[in-house]
Amino acid sequence: MFDDSTTIKIVLALGAVGFWALFLFGFGPRRRRPDLSFSGSDKWSTENFGVWWMARALVILVIAVAGVGFAFGGKGSSQGSQVLFIFSGVMAFGAYLRGKSSCELPARFEGERHEATETGSLMRKSDLSSAWTFFYKFVLPALWIPGFGSGTVTLWLDALHGRNDALPSSAMKFVFLGVWIVGSALILWSCAGLKRVRADEQQLFVSNYLREICIPFSAVRDVKQNRWLNIRPITIYFGDVTEFGDRATFMPKRRIAVRFWRVDPVVDELKQLAGLLPDL
Known part of the structure; x- marks a missing residue:
């Protein structure tokens, strides 16, 4: 058929x-x-x-x-x-x-996890990061970088022709090359390091999709958000170096926000849980 x-x-x-x-x-x-x-x-x-x-x-x-x-x-x-x-x-x-993914607690925080478990204070885990995190972290770089790169290489090899079989100009080649380099660098800088972040009232659960570690809020030193990137990434800074370094960046859930220049509420809530702000 x-x-x-x-x-x-x-x-x-x-x-x-x-x-x-x-x-x-x-x-x-x-x-x-x-x-x-x-x-x-x-x-x-x-x-x-x-x-x-x-x-x-x-x-x-x-x-x-x-x-x-x-x-x-x-x-x-x-x-x-x-x-x-x-x-x-x-x-x-x-x-x-x-x-x-399952949670692994760094050795330096093991005592705090044990204390939280014994007091029965472990709560339901709440997703702080967006469901689109995996797409931006893995799929977007895997599609855009080689896809746009292959088009750029094809352009430089004169495999593409315009009207009347005209070859692309040198200016166009350099424009495509520049866009590919800058775009790839921006995607890798803003997306490749994203983490999946969850939390309960005692600690954070940070994952790179292969392993997950637990970090108590007492280890958090600051929380900041970049409001000018489309994904509005939030970075959590730690006092000690963890398996993922001294910080974790995640993409928050997309929100309906008229005043886009203001930080998301989750920033202040994380600071409050970490004792960096008074109770709201």
């Missing part, structure tokens, strides 16, 4: 749909609701509304339509279906890693 190329594309499309179903409804969190222990930080988070789950369901439909489009849109290469399949697999695998 189908030729071999179309069959391969259909299989890849179905695989992509399956990966996204696992990512959104299997490995991912069952539901999101306002954070009870961080009263202000999540109140206006767009990741808490019911429409968020409807959007997730629509993603499945979009992936299915895209897969069908790649399969029946024309003869030839199956690269579109392959990219869709690989991207979907990476997202599902990332969600799986997030669910498998």
